[in-house]
Amino acid sequence: MKKILLVCAAGMSTSLLVNKMKDAAKEKGIELEIFALPVSECQRVANEVDIVLLGPQVRYQKPQVEEIIGGRVPVEVIDMRDYGMMNGKAVLEKAMNLLS
Template sequence: MKKLLLVCAAGMSTSLLVNKMKDAAEEKGISIEIFALPVSECQSVADQVDVVLLGPQVRYQKPQVESIIAGRVPVEVIDMRAYGTMNGKAVLDRALELL
């Protein structure tokens, strides 16, 4: 099963997006694990994930996350419009493209 990590600041809005993405995956019949962690904890799962998406509010930490991931998997900032509207389907579709 593929694992998708969303990196956030505190996790409030990102956890809502995770739920919407899980709903979108279920509608598509896709089995994927999606979870969110703050930047400070992404080191603990760096070798277990297939894609890392950063919330727009932590886009400035992309270089730090990329150094933790060390080029092993794609790291991308979530589109601000998709994040702001909590468009789980759009964010999931982009993550699947990155896979």
């Protein structure tokens, strides 16, 4: 099963997006593990995830996250509009495209 990590500052709004993405995955019949963590906790799951998506509010930490991940998987920033609208379907679609 593929694992998608959303990286955020505190996790409140990102947790909402995680739920929207899970709903979108369920609709499409895709089995995924999707969860959110603050940047400070990325290290402990770095070897377990298949893709890392950063919330727009922590885009400046992309180099730090890329260093933690070590080029093993894609690290991308979530589109600000999709994040603001909590468009789980669009964010999931982008993640799936990056995974394939």
